[in-house]
Amino acid sequence: MDRPSVLLAVTDDLEVYRPALKIAGFDVFEPGAEAHAPTLAIIDCDLDPERFAQVRAALRASGGAPTLLLLGDRLPELGEAEMRDDIAVKPLPPDALVYRLQAMLIRAGRSLPAESGSWADEQAQTQTIGEGHVVSVFAPKGGVGKTTISVNLAVALREQTRSRVLLFDADVGVGNITAILDAPATMGLADLADSPPEEWTDAAFEHLTSTHAQSGLRVLTWGTDPGDSERVSVDLLLAALRWARSQHAWVIVDNHPGYADRTMAMLTLANEILLVVTPEMGSVRNSAQFLDLARQLGLADVTRVVVNRANHGISVADIGKALGMPVAATIVSNGPKAVIAANEGKPVITKFPKEKLATDLHQLARVVTRQPTQEAALTRRSWLPRFASRSSNA
Ligand SMILES: Nc1ncnc2c1ncn2[C@@H]1O[C@H](COP(=O)(O)OP(=O)(O)OP(=O)(O)O)[C@@H](O)[C@H]1O
Ligand SMILES: [Mg+2]
Structure with a gap:
């Protein structure tokens, strides 16, 4: 099974997240470049409003994914779906972002990727996590x-x-x-x-x-x-x-x-x-x-x-x-x-x-x-x- 994939839709100043996510074992996709629904998504609310809406619509069309919204200075129009998203207030250091995604993965019942990038074995992958x-x-x-x-x-x-x-x-x-x-x-x-x-x-x-x-x-x-x-x-x-x-x-x-x-x-x-x-x-x-x-x-x-x-x-x-x-x-x-x-x-x-x-x-x-x-x-x-x-x- 593939490594977990992350749709990263952020303003240019946050491109620093990309290497941090890769080191932590995630595959990172640009909006529009993903071949299938990503495992998780990170969407920056400071994207311009049209772009923000496009990314949201494309993500929904691809089947959706647990999403982390990064809140900065701009409050985009948020619907019922966004109220279910995870929220992080900027500035968010890259290691904090990685911790957030790891927690989202666990909540979604997925195993964590290995830092080396060699994603965990099949058995660990398919293991669902209980509700304790x-x-x-x-x-x-x-x-x-x-x-x-x-x-x-x-x-x-x-x-x-x-x-x-x-x-x-x-x-x-x-x-x-x-x-x-x-x-x-x-x-x-x-x-x-x-x-x-x-x-x-x-x-x-x-x-x-x-x-x-x-x-x-x-x-x-x-x-x-x-x-x-x-x-x-x-x-x-x-x-x-x-x-x-x-x-x-x-x-x-x-x-x-x-x-x-x-x-x-x-x-x-x-x-x-x-x-x-x-x-x-x-x-x-x-x-x-x-x-x-x-x-x-x-x-x-x-x-x-x-x-x-x-x-x-x-x-x-x-x-x-x-x-x-x-x-x-x-x-x-x-x-x-x-x-x-x-x-x-x-x-x-x-x-x-x-x-x-x-x-x-x-x-x-x-x-x-x-x-x-x-x-x-x-x-x-x-x-x-x-x-x-x-x-x-x-
Ligand atoms: N409410 C309390 N009233 C009186 N003594 C207490 C109370 N709570 C803890 N203690 C005592 O304080 C001491 C330290 O408690 P404890 O070992 O639980 O702390 P800890 O935070 O786990 O410490 P450490 O960081 O070393 O692991 C123990 O001797 C314990 O009996
Ligand atoms: Mg103790």
């Missing part, structure tokens, strides 16, 4: 409570929904979920790292997965030996995430802090990102920087802010103001209980179910299950009035 919901727990800064939240959120989702839930430790090299959750995970992705991608099968991932007996939560880790960490590639993590999504209703990913490629991949492909903030200047500042980046990458609409240890320091209202985003959930600070539970390998919510710490964590799970997709779609649509007012001020 991926929640990536993230903070740019270490030590804010990501792992505590990931573990307890996963167990709470399992208790509340009784569906298949996977806790995925993607904090490669450092994370050790089994230090605070008594799950018999003796193997991890590092054990597959030396196998070729055709051996990254469903059965192989299943073999690496263990079950937390008390809750029925399933657990997949990157491994245990920091010496293995370099061998756990982005591709292996993505393959594991695709498998995880196809086999579970909920996948909770505990991430490494910061912006390394592995973490960015886990964020780009998440249905929802929980940004964990603590009420301190450093954490709030780092989180604001992340949200700037998330807006550029088109990830802000799927990001929700969770304030951990919310009863100390900067107020929740001030954190929401500083971040320009409402706080979706708060979790009270309770060091003694968090430590006792962790030391016993038990989730706080089962060890101390009556504590506010536990009820807050359960409430976070309820926030996550409240139809985020619908809310995200509504938020996405709200770009239009915002943009219209920006453009009328210009």
